[in-house]
Amino acid sequence: MSEHPFAVTLEAGSSRANLTGSWRVERPAYVDRLPPCNDACPAGENVQHWLYDAEAGSYEAAWRSLVEDNPLPATCGRVCFHPCETACNRARLDEAVGIHAVERFLGDAAVSRRWRLPEPAAASGFRILVVGSGPAGLSAAYHLARLGHEVVIHEAAPAAGGMLRYGIPAYRLPRAVLDAEVGAIFDLGVGLVLNRAVTDIAAAKAEGDFDAVYLAFGAQLSRRAYIPAADSARVLDALAFLASSEGAEPAAIGRRVVVYGGGDTAMDAARSARRLGAAEAVIVYRRTRERMPAHDVEVEEALAEGVSVRWLSTISRVDEDKIVIEKMELDAAGFPQPTGEYDELGADSVILALGQDADVAPIGDLAGVEVNDGVVVDDHMMTGCPGVFAGGDMVRAERTVTVAIGHGKKAARSIDAWLAGKPEHAGERHELAPFEDLNTWYYADAPRTVQPELEAVRRQTGFEEVVGGLTESNALFEARRCMSCGNCFECDNCYGVCPDNAVSKLAAGDRYAFDYDYCKGCGICVAECPCGAIVMVPELI
Amino acid sequence: MAEQTIRFYQVGSFAIGNRLVDPQQRTVQSDRNRWNSLTSGHRACQGCGQALGARYVLDAAMAATDGQMIVVNATGCLVAFSTQFPESSWRVPWIHSVFGNAAAVGTGVAAALKAAGDTKTRVVVVAGDGGAVDIGFGCLSGMFERDDDCLFVCYDNEAYMNTGVQRSGATPAAARTATTEAVGREPGNAFGKGKSLPLLAVAHGIPYVATATVADVHDLEAKVGRAMELRGARYLHVLVPCPLGWGTAPEDTIRIARLACETGLFPLFEAAYGEILHATPIRRLVPVEAYLRPQRRFAHLFGDPPRTDDIARIQGIADRNIRRFGLLGTDEEGGQR
Numbered sequence: 075m076s077e078h079p080f081a082v083t084l085e086a087g088s089s090r091a092n093l094t095g096s097w098r099v100e101r102p103a104y105v106d107r108l109p110p111c112n113d114a115c116p117a118g119e120n121v122q123h124w125l126y127d128a129e130a131g132s133y134e135a136a137w138r139s140l141v142e143d144n145p146l147p148a149t150c151g152r153v154c155f156h157p158c159e160t161a162c163n164r165a166r167l168d169e170a171v172g173i174h175a176v177e178r179f180l181g182d183a184a185v186s187r188r189w190r191l192p193e194p195a196a197a198s199g200f201r202i203l204v205v206g207s208g209p210a211g212l213s214a215a216y217h218l219a220r221l222g223h224e225v226v227i228h229e230a231a232p233a234a235g236g237m238l239r240y241g242i243p244a245y246r247l248p249r250a251v252l253d254a255e256v257g258a259i260f261d262l263g264v265g266l267v268l269n270r271a272v273t274d275i276a277a278a279k280a281e282g283d284f285d286a287v288y289l290a291f292g293a294q295l296s297r298r299a300y301i302p303a304a305d306s307a308r309v310l311d312a313l314a315f316l317a318s319s320e321g322a323e324p325a326a327i328g329r330r331v332v333v334y335g336g337g338d339t340a341m342d343a344a345r346s347a348r349r350l351g352a353a354e355a356v357i358v359y360r361r362t363r364e365r366m367p368a369h370d371v372e373v374e375e376a377l378a379e380g381v382s383v384r385w386l387s388t389i390s391r392v393d394e395d396k397i398v399i400e401k402m403e404l405d406a407a408g409f410p411q412p413t414g415e416y417d418e419l420g421a422d423s424v425i426l427a428l429g430q431d432a433d434v435a436p437i438g439d440l441a442g443v444e445v446n447d448g449v450v451v452d453d454h455m456m457t458g459c460p461g462v463f464a465g466g467d468m469v470r471a472e473r474t475v476t477v478a479i480g481h482g483k484k485a486a487r488s489i490d491a492w493l494a495g496k497p498e499h500a501g502e503r504h505e506l507a508p509f510e511d512l513n514t515w516y517y518a519d520a521p522r523t524v525q526p527e528l529e530a531v532r533r534q535t536g537f538e539e540v541v542g543g544l545t546e547s548n549a550l551f552e553a554r555r556c557m558s559c560g561n562c563f564e565c566d567n568c569y570g571v572c573p574d575n576a577v578s579k580l581a582a583g584d585r586y587a588f589d590y591d592y593c594k595g596c597g598i599c600v601a602e603c604p605c606g607a608i609v610m611v612p613e614l615i
Numbered sequence: 616m617a618e619q620t621i622r623f624y625q626v627g628s629f630a631i632g633n634r635l636v637d638p639q640q641r642t643v644q645s646d647r648n649r650w651n652s653l654t655s656g657h658r659a660c661q662g663c664g665q666a667l668g669a670r671y672v673l674d675a676a677m678a679a680t681d682g683q684m685i686v687v688n689a690t691g692c693l694v695a696f697s698t699q700f701p702e703s704s705w706r707v708p709w710i711h712s713v714f715g716n717a718a719a720v721g722t723g724v725a726a727a728l729k730a731a732g733d734t735k736t737r738v739v740v741v742a743g744d745g746g747a748v749d750i751g752f753g754c755l756s757g758m759f760e761r762d763d764d765c766l767f768v769c770y771d772n773e774a775y776m777n778t779g780v781q782r783s784g785a786t787p788a789a790a791r792t793a794t795t796e797a798v799g800r801e802p803g804n805a806f807g808k809g810k811s812l813p814l815l816a817v818a819h820g821i822p823y824v825a826t827a828t829v830a831d832v833h834d835l836e837a838k839v840g841r842a843m844e845l846r847g848a849r850y851l852h853v854l855v856p857c858p859l860g861w862g863t864a865p866e867d868t869i870r871i872a873r874l875a876c877e878t879g880l881f882p883l884f885e886a887a888y889g890e891i892l893h894a895t896p897i898r899r900l901v902p903v904e905a906y907l908r909p910q911r912r913f914a915h916l917f918g919d920p921p922r923t924d925d926i927a928r929i930q931g932i933a934d935r936n937i938r939r940f941g942l943l944g945t946d947e948e949g950g951q952r
Contacts, residue, residue, distance in 0.1 A: 084701035089656030091702055097661065130635060515873065516629045554635070566632030566645040570832060571869055573666040575655045579647045582634060592655035596662035596858075597866030604630060 090592075094574060098595030100610045102568075102588060107507035107560025107606065111173060114161035116477040117144045117213075118484075121158050121173055122561055128176055128553040134189055136553075137180045141191055144479055145216040146209065146255045148185060149238060151178025152247050152541070154476045155369045163509040163559050168519055172544075172552045179549040185254040194262055195222035200493050203228065203284040205272045205436075208236020209475045210290035210466025212256060213482025214489075215264045218288075221490045225264045226282060230271035234260075236292055237467070238475065240317040241339070243346045245540050272436050275462065286461045286489050289437075289449065290482065293430040293467040299334075303392040312343040312427035319346050328422025330354045332397055334389055335427030336361065341372040343425045344381045356419065357383045360402050360410045375540060386410060387417075389424065397421045432468040446470075454488035454498060455481060463489055507560025511606030516565065517557055562586075562607040568599035631832055642832045643678045644670075650677040650706065652686075657704040659696040662865025664855035664872065665770045667829045669693055669741065672768050672853060673707060675836040676739050679843035683736045685710065685724055689717030689746035692777040693770065717742045718754040721765040729764075737843065738764065744771040744785035748812045759819035762847045766839075769812060769850070772857035780860040784809050787880070788932065789925050790912045792860070797915035802925050813884075816850040820889040823849040827883065829856070830872035834883060834895060841885070854881050862911020874906040879933035882940040896944025897937070903930045 078084060111121040120139060127136035140147045151174050162170035183189075200223045204211045207229040215225045233239055234256050238247060260266055272278045272291070279287050296311045303309055310325055312335070318325040331352040333344045336359035344355040357376075359366060362385055366373065377383075384399060388410070391398040397419050402410035434445045442458030444450040448470040455463045465481030467473045491498040544552060562585050569577045569586055576593035577586050600608045632645025643649055652673035659666040676684055685708045688694055694711055697704040712720040721740035728736050740758075742751055747769035758765060774792050775781040782792040788806040791797045795804040816824045822845045827835040835853065842849040856863060856871040863871050875881035876895070880903060883895035904926060907913040916922045937943060 087702045088654065089658075089697070089699070089702040089704040090654060092656035092658070092699075094656055094658070518629065564632075564634045565630035566641070567630045570631030570642065570644040571667070573659060573663050573670075573868075574657070575651050575653075575670070579645075589655070594661045596868075597864075598662055598868055601866040602869050 093591045094594050095576075095589075095591045098590075098593060099613050100595045100597070101590060101593065101613050102595070102597065102599050102608050103611050104562060104585065104588075105560070105607055105609050106504055106562075107511075108504040109507050109559040109561065110161035110163055111158035111171075111559075113506055114157040115143075115480075116157065116472070116474065117150065117479040119143045119158075122556065122558055124180070125171070125173070125176065125553050125556040126558060126561070126563060128180065128549065129556065131550060133180055133183050134187075137184045137189055138192070140177065140180060141184075143483060144476075145191060145213065145259055146181070146475075146479060147177050148181025148251045149209075149247060149255050150476055150479065151175065151181050152251070152539075153238070153242055155371065155474060157476075163507070163512060164517075164555060164557055166509050167514050167517060167557075171555045171557075175544050176549050176553050179544045179546070181255065182251070182543060185251065191216070191258050191262055192220060194219050197224070198222040198493070200224065200285045201226070201283060202489060203279055203282055203287045205275070205278070205287065205289050206230075206236055206291035206466070207234035207256075207266065208290060208292050208466060208478060209238055210292075210478035210482045210485075211236065211288065212259055213479040214288045214290065214463075214465065214486045215482075216259045216262065217483050217486030218489060219259075219262045219264050221486065223490070223493075226284075227264060227266050228270040228272050228278065229266065229268050230291070232268055234266055234268070236290075240320055241313060241342070242475075243316065243319065243342050243349075245345070245349065245538060246342070248539050274438055275436055275440055276438065279462075285493060286463065288482075288485050288489065289457075289462065289464040289468060290466040290478070291433070291436070291468060293432040293448070293473065295431045295433045296426065297428040297431060298426065299389075299428055301389055301392055304394055306394040307392040308423035309392060310423060310425045312339050312425050313430065315343055315425050316346060319350060324350050326423075327352055327425070330420050330422045331356070331425060332389070332419060332421040332423070333357045333425045333427055335359065335429070336366040336368055337427060337429065338368045338372050339430075340427035341368050341376045341381075343427050345376050345379055347425070348379055348381060354420075355381045356421075357381060358387050358389055358397075358399055358419075359383060359385060360388045361408075362386060362404065365404075365408065384419070388412070390416065392421070392424050395420060395422060397424060430467070430473075434468075454492070455485040456488060456492070461492065504560070507606055509559075512557060512559060513602055513604050513606075514557075516567065516602075516604035558605045560606055563605060565604055567602050567604060568608060571598045571602045573598065629831075629833075642836050643675050644832050644836070650674045650682070652677055652705065652707045653697060654704050654706055656702070657697045658699060659692070660857075660859050660865070662858045662868045663692075663696070664829050664857060664868045665693055665743070665772060666696070667868070668770045668853045668855040669697075671829060671832055671835050672741070672839055672851065673739065675839035676737070676766070676843055677707065679840050680735075680737045684708070685728075685736060685738050687712055687717050687721045687724060687738065687740040687765075689740070689742035689751055690714040691743035691746050692772075693741065693743065695777050714746050715750040716754050717746055717751055718758040718765070718767060721767065722754075722758050722761070722763040725764045738766070740765050740767045742767070742769055743776075744769060744773060744783050744812075745775045747771075748784040748810065752812075756815075756819065759816060759821050759848045759850070762821060764846050764848070766842050766849045766851060769852050770855045771812075771852055772855050772860060774857075774860050776857050776860040785812065787929075789916060789929060791915060792912070802922065803912070803915060806925075806928055813850070813852045813886075816852075817886045817889060817891065819848070821848040821850065822846070822887060824852075824886040825850075825884070826852045826854070826881070828854040828872040828876060828881065830869050830876065831883075831895075838885065860912070862914070863909055867909060871906070871909065874901065874909075877901050878903045878906045879937040879942050880906060880929070882936045882942055884940055891940070894940040894942055894944075897942045900937075900943070903933050 109122040124136040124139040156174040159170040204227045331347040386402040387399040401415040449464045466478040576589040632641045791803040797803040825838040
């Protein structure tokens with residue numbers, strides 16, 4: 075109450091004496107939510123975070139954020155089937171952000187500008203054997219090395235890279251890019267023994283005095299189907315064919331090539347066959363396009379290059395210069411059933427791409443390791459044998475490069491925790507940022523920057539890279555299409571729309587703060603936040 | 616970056632600011648050290664559109680005049696919630712007038728400044744729709760026709776909110792107010808009544824007339840800036856949704872103002888010397904129902920059965936605005952910035 079006597083003129087004061095925060099029954103609070111791209115990334119990349127840096131033109135910072143999770147961005151930007159873009163909220167507004175293209179741009183920038191991967195921590199004294207130098211092995215080796223462990227990779231092939239080198243054709247992943255990114259990992263001090271096939275894991279572990287083992291030798295056994303074939307018929311295995319096209323003397327395939335199977339490997343084999351001079355490359359697949367396991371991008375590119383497909387067909391016999399195919403039809407359950415109708419197709423060779431299985435022979439009698447459609451691992455990527463971990467194509471999971479990279483990271487953290495005898499520290503997982511929580515009014519409509527594609531003709535004659543990269547300005551443009559779902563990007567909306575001036579704008583990078591003395595809890599800041607990074611929470615009354 | 620103009624798609628220029636935009640292109644409201652002409656602690660309702668509009672307009676005018684400005688404020692909500700004796704929320708030189716004579720007081724302040732030889736200090740008169748459209752209209756029309764050197768700003772919340780939501784000359788057709796109850800077949804406020812003060816201002820042939828809303832700060836600040844570059848009588852009409860009087864959720868104030876524009880019911884335009892120069896194109900055209908349905912003052916239109924004929928008449932008003940002001944824009948403008 076006023077201490078002044080009755081009926082005098084008071085000195086004017088500021089209304090700031092009136093703390094209107096007491097009106098409030100709900101308060102706004104800033105949150106960080108999990109963007110769908112991050113949620114979908116098998117390698118656990120913080121996509122929104124590195125796009126945020128890239129948007130400002132801070133490419134090196136963006137790359138550094140990227141390689142916290144994935145040491146192969148130039149590679150992944152080319153070969154990953156980008157589940158991040160499938161999940162991208164922007165797809166519901168216009169088109170998904172071209173995340174893979176920006177990732178590739180950053181990876182290429184790192185190679186050309188010679189950015190170095192972060193230095194490893196102080197040596198821990200532990201020695202770890204990694205078997206296989208494919209994406210799973212490389213990723214594990216990188217993360218283990220960063221944690222200070224001594225890592226040695228044993229690789230059966232004459233060069234490192236695994237399926238990246240021997241399974242993915244050069245027109246999708248130029249070898250100079252692969253060599254640069256793989257080389258950077260070995261520059262951290264990771265040891266590499268080439269031409270060393272591990273046949274007995276227990277022996278290899280004891281011999282090298284290793285404290286833990288990570289198995290990542292993939293799925294190398296090609297599945298076969300019984301097909302009657304004439305003695306003179308030429309039947310090849312897709313993996314061997316792809317590996318041979320990496321060498322100096324590619325396998326002879328003739329003019330008319332039939333590829334049997336419907337996965338990405340079948341597409342790669344058919345596209346490689348076209349490049350090696352086959353005038354006709356026909357894929358024979360027993361089901362329909364909708365049911366094909368190959369990724370859409372690969373199918374589209376294959377068709378654009380003149381590869382043709384015989385849907386609903388199986389091969390029933392292979393002769394010297396032709397094959398006999400039987401037409402199929404889908405039953406009610408969607409399974410192909412034979413119709414008894416046959417057709418002939420001219421073919422000089424047949425490439426079988428019917429899938430692969432893990433070769434578990436090296437497991438031998440390693441105590442406790444269970445094998446069931448691949449090596450069985452627990453939530454920490456550890457097999458039944460303590461200290462022996464596994465990942466990549468040899469465990470049961472989706473077989474993609476990025477899944478393998480994610481396995482490697484997860485296994486490295488698990489191995490680190492296991493060696494230290496401590497429980498694994500799992501990072502906090504934020505609530506998902508749904509499209510419905512965005513206020514998309516604030517995002518102007520923008521089409522995706524289309525990557526310049528080489529002329530279709532040019533692609534058929536060589537192994538040059540098919541899809542071009544973004545220029546710097548295009549990459550910046552594309553990065554800025556990110557809506558930053560669930561994470562504040564400092565647009566000043568909350569600061570501007572508060573009728574009570576109850577939001578303080580802090581220094582750049584520090585975002586904002588609510589002044590709860592004056593916030594009346596109207597919620598306009600929540601409604602007008604473009605990216606859904608503010609929520610209302612009940613006031614404790 | 617030579618090959619194409621990079622647009623800031625993440626926020627366009629629709630958000631208040633953006634870390635990636637050149638500071639020159641950001642709004643006054645995004646400035647950490649903005650004036651806050653109307654400061655915290657005022658007693659406006661949660662989500663008050665007028666409190667927002669007042670700060671937006673006056674901060675922009677303070678920035679344009681470098682703080683050399685006197686504000687005349689007609690009686691209304693704005694006075695009631697900002698000046699509870701002995702406290703004041705104003706951080707600008709400020710005079711309170713009675714309900715009907717704010718324009719005349721503004722004229723007097725401008726004349727006094729002229730007599731004192733002060734050519735730098737500018738006058739801004741602010742009023743609600745009651746103090747501008749109805750009670751203050753005689754004084755305002757006089758200020759216009761004499762071309763007195765004042766910017767008159769009307770914060771239009773479409774009724775007398777301070778005294779209990781009575782109908783004003785700016786209340787839209789079919790809106791329920793305390794004096795236009797929707798009883799029986801009555802539609803609320805009758806069709807064919809009320810007036811457009813912006814068009815009346817245009818008819819006075821003054822140097823500048825513009826409309827704005829609290830939903831687009833870039834547009835509003837640009838219009839205040841242009842008005843302050845000119846001398847003579849100028850008029851700015853700002854739509855400020857009122858959660859209490861319109862029956863909307865407090866958090867929806869800006870969304871409702873945006874919908875008023877996107878339906879075509881509130882055209883954004885600029886005029887000079889009796890001629891309409893430019894209208895802001897609608898970015899995403901929506902039917903009037905999207906605007907009407909969230910407002911309790913129109914709830915009677917959506918009963919069982921809904922009053923489709925009244926809704927169609929309101930759509931007709933929007934369609935007429937779209938034709939008259941060319942609100943669909945040209946392909947070139949496309950509603951994009």
